[in-house]
Amino acid sequence: MKYDKLTSITIEKLHQDFEKTGYIAEDDIIVPVYLALRLEKPILITGAPGVGKTEIAKVLASVFKTDLIRLQCYEGLDENKALYEWNYQRQLIKIQLIKEVTSEEMVEQDLFSRDYLLERPLLRAIQAPKKTVLLIDEIDKTDEEFEAFLFEVLSDFQVSIPELGTIKANFIPMVVLTNNGERELSDGLKRRCVYLYIDFPSIEKELKIIKVKVPEVNDRLAEDIALAVHYMRHELDFKKKPSISETLDLSNALVLFNAERLEPEHIKRTINLLLKDKEDIDLFYKELGPDGLIEKIRRR
Amino acid sequence: MQNYIENSIARFVHILRHLGIQVSILETITSLQALALVDILNRHHVKMALSATMVKNRDQQEIFDQAFESFFVAPEIKKEQEQVWEEKQAEGQRLLEEAETDLAYKGETLDLTEKEKLYYAQLPEEEKRKIREYLSASSVPDDRYDRFKPTLEYQVRGSLRYWKQRLGEAEDYHHLGDPEMDDPVIASIVDELSEDSSILYEDMKRIGERDLPKVTNMLKRLSRKLATMISRRYRMSKKAVKLDLRRSIKANVRYGGAIFKLHYKQKRIQKPKVLLICDVSGSMSRYAAFVIQFIYGLSAVMKNIESFIFAEELEHVSAFFDTRQPFEDTMVKLIGKSRIWGKGTNMGNALYALREQYPLLLTSNTVVIIVSDTKTLEIDFAEDELIKLKRSVKDILWLNTLPQDEWKNVPSVQKFKRYSQMYECYTLAHLERIIRTQFLR
Numbered sequence: 001m002k003y004d005k006l007t008s009i010t011i012e013k014l015h016q017d018f019e020k021t022g023y024i025a026e027d028d029i030i031v032p033v034y035l036a037l038r039l040e041k042p043i044l045i046t047g048a049p050g051v052g053k054t055e056i057a058k059v060l061a062s063v064f065k066t067d068l069i070r071l072q073c074y075e076g077l078d079e080n081k082a083l084y085e086w087n088y089q090r091q092l093i094k095i096q097l098i099k100e101v102t103s104e105e106m107v108e109q110d111l112f113s114r115d116y117l118l119e120r121p122l123l124r125a126i127q128a129p130k131k132t133v134l135l136i137d138e139i140d141k142t143d144e145e146f147e148a149f150l151f152e153v154l155s156d157f158q159v160s161i162p163e164l165g166t167i168k169a170n171f172i173p174m175v176v177l178t179n180n181g182e183r184e185l186s187d188g189l190k191r192r193c194v195y196l197y198i199d200f201p202s203i204e205k206e207l208k209i210i211k212v213k214v215p216e217v218n219d220r221l222a223e224d225i226a227l228a229v230h231y232m233r234h235e236l237d238f239k240k241k242p243s244i245s246e247t248l249d250l251s252n253a254l255v256l257f258n259a260e261r262l263e264p265e266h267i268k269r270t271i272n273l274l275l276k277d278k279e280d281i282d283l284f285y286k287e288l289g290p291d292g293l294i295e296k297i298r299r300r
Numbered sequence: 301m302q303n304y305i306e307n308s309i310a311r312f313v314h315i316l317r318h319l320g321i322q323v324s325i326l327e328t329i330t331s332l333q334a335l336a337l338v339d340i341l342n343r344h345h346v347k348m349a350l351s352a353t354m355v356k357n358r359d360q361q362e363i364f365d366q367a368f369e370s371f372f373v374a375p376e377i378k379k380e381q382e383q384v385w386e387e388k389q390a391e392g393q394r395l396l397e398e399a400e401t402d403l404a405y406k407g408e409t410l411d412l413t414e415k416e417k418l419y420y421a422q423l424p425e426e427e428k429r430k431i432r433e434y435l436s437a438s439s440v441p442d443d444r445y446d447r448f449k450p451t452l453e454y455q456v457r458g459s460l461r462y463w464k465q466r467l468g469e470a471e472d473y474h475h476l477g478d479p480e481m482d483d484p485v486i487a488s489i490v491d492e493l494s495e496d497s498s499i500l501y502e503d504m505k506r507i508g509e510r511d512l513p514k515v516t517n518m519l520k521r522l523s524r525k526l527a528t529m530i531s532r533r534y535r536m537s538k539k540a541v542k543l544d545l546r547r548s549i550k551a552n553v554r555y556g557g558a559i560f561k562l563h564y565k566q567k568r569i570q571k572p573k574v575l576l577i578c579d580v581s582g583s584m585s586r587y588a589a590f591v592i593q594f595i596y597g598l599s600a601v602m603k604n605i606e607s608f609i610f611a612e613e614l615e616h617v618s619a620f621f622d623t624r625q626p627f628e629d630t631m632v633k634l635i636g637k638s639r640i641w642g643k644g645t646n647m648g649n650a651l652y653a654l655r656e657q658y659p660l661l662l663t664s665n666t667v668v669i670i671v672s673d674t675k676t677l678e679i680d681f682a683e684d685e686l687i688k689l690k691r692s693v694k695d696i697l698w699l700n701t702l703p704q705d706e707w708k709n710v711p712s713v714q715k716f717k718r719y720s721q722m723y724e725c726y727t728l729a730h731l732e733r734i735i736r737t738q739f740l741r
């Protein structure tokens with residue numbers, strides 16, 4: 001599908017395109033994404049880890065056949081790493097080379113030119129020669145200060161670099177922010193975005209995802225997996241509930257085992273794919289156990 | 301058309317604001333732009349468009365969903381909402397008048413605040429009657445003591461305060477004549493949703509330590525409503541009783557004049573018996589706090605209530621709730637002493653035991669309330685027992701902690717639903733809705 005302008009997008013088309021890339025989504029996801037694109041606003045996607053937030057940015061890049069520029073957030077991320085930095089090593093080498101032959105001003109002008117600029121994701125997105133997808137992943141990992149800075153950038157998509165002047169985006173990127181909900185984001189940032197919350201999938205949705213992502217799994221096995229994961233998520237109080245990524249890991253493992261149906265033995269062998277936390281594994285054995293789980297899903 | 305939409309959105313934003321969701325002017329404008337991009341006749345898309353532009357986090361999402369469902373409804377339903385609101389206004393007015401007629405001394409209304417009067421009017425009938433009878437018995441012709449009316453006012457106030465402490469807040473009529481709330485639709489929705497919404501809509505199994513006191517209060521209030529509704533709906537014939545004023549006064553001197561223990565020459569009111577049966581098996585363990593709170597709340601307001609808990613077996617627990625102990629103590633004692641807490645479920649066993657060991661509790665005047673997710677061993681056995689129970693009591697209300705959209709896949713729900721009035725109930729909001737819809741019409 002070719003989109004010349006974002007204004008030609010429709011909800012139906014977006015549906016079809018998402019489906020083609022193998023991302024299973026109903027209106028609950030498609031409509032907010034559609035609105036973000038049409039309103040040219042960033043979309044802020046909140047949800048537990050592994051429910052498919054990051055994937056949406058990738059899907060958008062693929063649907064619009066454009067580049068995905070990713071800013072992975074972490075504690076301590078600052079402007080230098082997000083926007084731009086001067087390449088000091090190269091500058092130093094250059095100084096060594098030309099010290100003798102040119103004046104000091106000449107050197108300085110030369111040294112703070114684009115050649116020595118290290119573009120970080122935000123600047124790259126602003127300067128891109130076409131509309132890109134800018135993914136700002138796990139924004140809740142940064143601090144308030146960085147969030148405020150980001151808010152500025154997202155407000156007008158221009159930055160001023162003292163030595164170079166103001167750089168303004170020719171193409172406003174499609175911005176996807178993801179948030180695992182580890183801390184509450186600032187009101188300002190939230191107000192600027194279109195909001196999308198992704199919950200754990202329904203059994204039906206998860207079944208579709210398994211079939212699309214791990215087609216080697218047969219129908220009954222896929223159903224077993226979807227039921228088991230659903231049961232665990234909703235009936236046990238895990239610190240970290242298994243998510244779609246875990247479901248897919250389990251499915252892939254079962255393909256390796258040549259499994260026809262989900263058996264207690266499989267659960268035993270794969271439990272640390274499903275549950276990453278030692279205490280959660282203990283809880284699972286205490287409250288339910290592999291046999292208990294299989295019994296529960298078979299009884300339905 | 302555009303005007304109409306803008307007007308609706310403005311009113312909706314107004315509602316959200318009352319429910320604690322601040323939507324800025326800019327966001328409102330964005331939401332209108334978003335609406336222009338979707339099919340306005342597709343209700344789901346409209347909802348998504350508004351929520352994507354107005355909601356900011358998960359808590360707000362739930363409130364938003366409720367508000368949307370209440371506000372964007374067919375005109376008939378809107379009419380109905382308006383009617384309900386007006387009825388509530390009228391009801392408030394009626395209660396006030398009732399209180400003013402009742403709380404009089406020699407034809408002169410006692411000097412009480414509107415709040416006190418409304419509180420009185422919502423007391424259980426029996427307590428109201430005590431106060432009324434006390435007042436009329438006090439209106440003896442030969443008192444020359446002109447400070448008697450203030451004394452009565454003082455006593456009535458004291459007794460209202462006493463009940464408030466025991467029973468908690470009553471229904472709030474605070475929008476009575478509030479000019480801010482002149483739009484009946486807005487007012488009714490705000491009124492309906494504006495409790496402490498976050499807790500109201502929280503799944504009871506997730507309610508933390510910190511919120512327990514709030515929940516206790518709300519449950520108390522809800523239980524009180526439930527108790528009144530049950531007795532109103534299932535009440536049997538009523539016979540006149542006579543208050544023994546002399547004995548009452550003597551007995552109450554000890555309590556500083558507040559009327560809370562009245563003596564009757566004869567007592568013959570047939571109130572429905574309530575039998576509460578709560579599932580405390582493993583699958584329900586996360587609802588433990590809710591279940592105990594619920595028993596606690598109901599026991600505080602109903603005298604003729606018998607409480608049981610069950611898992612594999614049945615256990616009679618009324619005794620734990622008799623005394624006026626703080627909730628925490630009750631909980632600790634109950635869990636400490638009970639042998640069955642957190643075990644597997646055998647509903648059939650429990651109901652069988654009830655029939656065998658407590659036959660006198662099962663009468664045509666008994667209303668049974670079961671709190672359970674229906675998950676049990678030996679479904680058929682349970683079903684048989686349920687049928688038998690159903691035959692020997694007046695009614696069975698089933699509060700099911702399983703979300704309703706899962707019911708269709710659960711055979712036990714399908715079966716037990718046939719013999720009881722089953723309601724989805726895992727939040728306080730559910731409980732409130734049950735009470736409202738089930739008993740108000």
Ligand SMILES: Nc1ncnc2c1ncn2[C@@H]1O[C@H](COP(=O)(O)OP(=O)(O)O)[C@@H](O)[C@H]1O
Nearest residue numbers: 022023024049050051052053054055209244245
């Ligand atoms: N709706 C979906 N359809 C298909 N695959 C999905 C869907 N949601 C999640 N996945 C898969 O689950 C995994 C985790 O998704 P991801 O986007 O990384 O989660 P998050 O960013 O929310 O932590 C990825 O492999 C992704 O492909």
Ligand SMILES: [Mg+2]
Nearest residue numbers: 053054137178
């Ligand atoms: Mg991610």
